[in-house]
Amino acid sequence: MILTAIAAMAKNRTIGVNGDLPWRIPEDFKFFKDKTTGHIMIMGRKTFESLGGPLPNRLHVVITRQNNYEPEGAHVFSTIGDALDFCSEQTDSGAWPEEVFIIGGGEIYKQMLDSTDRILLTEIQREFEGDTKFPEFSSEEFAEIDRSHREKPVPFDFVTYERRD
Numbered sequence: 001m002i003l004t005a006i007a008a009m010a011k012n013r014t015i016g017v018n019g020d021l022p023w024r025i026p027e028d029f030k031f032f033k034d035k036t037t038g039h040i041m042i043m044g045r046k047t048f049e050s051l052g053g054p055l056p057n058r059l060h061v062v063i064t065r066q067n068n069y070e071p072e073g074a075h076v077f078s079t080i081g082d083a084l085d086f087c088s089e090q091t092d093s094g095a096w097p098e099e100v101f102i103i104g105g106g107e108i109y110k111q112m113l114d115s116t117d118r119i120l121l122t123e124i125q126r127e128f129e130g131d132t133k134f135p136e137f138s139s140e141e142f143a144e145i146d147r148s149h150r151e152k153p154v155p156f157d158f159v160t161y162e163r164r165d
C-alpha cells in the first residue's frame, strides 16, 4: 500500500474554512477527481460531511470517535490504525489499487503525516483566511519531484513530494 496525501493549500497553509474550501478552482477539482477515481480514500468525519455524500467510484474510509456513526456509502473506523488495516486488506487482496489517498482534513493529514509516502499538493500562491491548516513538513523528509504552474483563476502549482528513503 502506498499512502498519498492529496490537498490544496494556500500560501499561509490554509486548507479550510467553516467546513468548506476557501476557494473554487475547477482545474484542481478535476485533478482531485482524476487522481482519486478508482481508489480508496481515507478521511476524517468532518471532511466526509463536507463532501455532501460519497463520491462516485471511490471507496470511502471515514475516521470518527463517535460510536453510532453509520453513514451510507462509507466504511467507518474509530482509529487510524484500524482504518489502515482495513485498507491494507483491500489492497493486498487486489480489490483496490495499491495507492490509497488521504484526503484530509487538517487533523487527519497531521496524524497520518509520518505514514505518508507521497504528497500531491496544490500550492495556491495567495493567502486565504481559514480555520484549518496543512501540517508543516520538511524538505529533509520529503523531496519535491515535480512542479507544474497554472495562472487561473489564481496562480497555483501542482506539486509532487516523495518521502526520502
Ligand SMILES: NC(=O)c1ccc[n+]([C@@H]2O[C@H](COP(=O)([O-])OP(=O)(O)OC[C@H]3O[C@@H](n4cnc5c(N)ncnc54)[C@H](OP(=O)(O)O)[C@@H]3O)[C@@H](O)[C@H]2O)c1
Pocket (backbone or CB within 6 Å): 006, 007, 008, 009, 014, 015, 016, 017, 018, 019, 020, 021, 043, 044, 045, 046, 047, 048, 050, 063, 064, 065, 066, 077, 078, 079, 080, 103, 104, 105, 106, 107, 108, 109, 111, 132
Ligand atoms: N484544501 C483541501 O485540500 C482540503 C481537504 C480536505 C478537507 N479540507 C477542509 O478541512 C476542513 C476539515 O478538516 P478538520 O481538520 O476540521 O477535520 P477532519 O480531519 O476532516 O475530521 C476531523 C474528525 O475526524 C475524527 N478524528 C480525527 N482524528 C481521529 C482519531 N485519531 N481517531 C478517531 N477519529 C478521529 C473526529 O471525528 P468525530 O468528531 O466524529 O469524532 C474529528 O472531529 C474543512 O474545512 C474541509 O473543507 C480541505
